[in-house]
Amino acid sequence: MRLFWERGYEQTSISDLTQELGISAPSLYAAFEDKRTLFEEAVARYEASPQSVTAAGTTGMSQREVLRVMFDCASREYASRAHPRGCLVNSEPELAGNRAQNRAITAARLREVADGAEEGNDAEALAAFAQTLLVGLSAYARDGADEEQLRRVADLALRVIPE
Amino acid sequence: MRLFWERGYEQTSISDLTQELGISAPSLYAAFEDKRTLFEEAVARYEASPQSVTAAGTTGMSQREVLRVMFDCASREYASRAHPRGCLVNSEPELAGNRAQNRAITAARLREVADGAEEGNDAEALAAFAQTLLVGLSAYARDGADEEQLRRVADLALRVIPE
């Protein structure tokens, strides 16, 4: 997971993986069907990890607070030196499906919120904006931006929901 | 340029290039030093093309109008079917330097504007936000989003400068 996260699917070779894991290629192929399957399992593991930025655990919050929590989490995690920079899912070109799903989840979350309150913002559009910004933040972090720099962008982005 | 734009540097092979150009490998190497140099020339050509989104030609505009012009241009160009989706510079991981330069140019442009008017927004932060959004929009377009979808995100993003 860490190697795919760091270098992406195409730039991570079987040789890289076996060397890092300290095993030989046949052992790796005994445990995983092929490179693609291994990658998919790594992505699944990533998405289940706390490093993954989601709208989870935002019950009872306003739309603005949901975005704030997500952007906060992204600013902290994407620049963290405890693991590779940025987001695995938001960096890998082939994971468009995962990104679409995340967008849908965020939209559902924002729609829920709007139901109980005064609302005013199109949940789909807001989710698309949030997802777009997360992808941008992920790339910014990979370019070397630190948590402070990410947070400045996130703070500005929060202005799309006034108050 | 088109192939690098479409697939990125690593995913574009010399074989892809010679096949597309209808020439042989030695002919290509006679014209360009190596793959890396050819790529750099392609990037330079891209950055000089009208498809490249910049703050150029925005004299006399307010900060908000500068962003609006850039986001408008991105929404139109990134989803255009006349060429590959997204932005070459904002898609290629190794072009962080170019992105930093674009950010600096935008910041300078926004600072200029603020000088002559009431201002109120940190030009650096605003430029970082704009650049982050452009990278996100580029990825969104590559994921299949059409001009309309990009424009919805761009319209929302413009709210960071009220009025």
Added chain:
DNA sequence: GCCATTCTGTAGTGATCGATATAGAACGAT
């Protein structure tokens, strides 16, 4: 102790990568 099973690493598969040595074709000048 002995055999069968399971695991491991060595070595190598064909394919493709970026890059090139070399030989022949095309062309202009004399």
Added chain:
DNA sequence: ATCGTTCTATATCGATCACTACAGAATGGC
């Protein structure tokens, strides 16, 4: 017509890619 230059393509380089056949080591049951 002949030569010298310039261009082209064929064929190949060593390296690396994802992947695997196979042989030997380790392990557990009897």
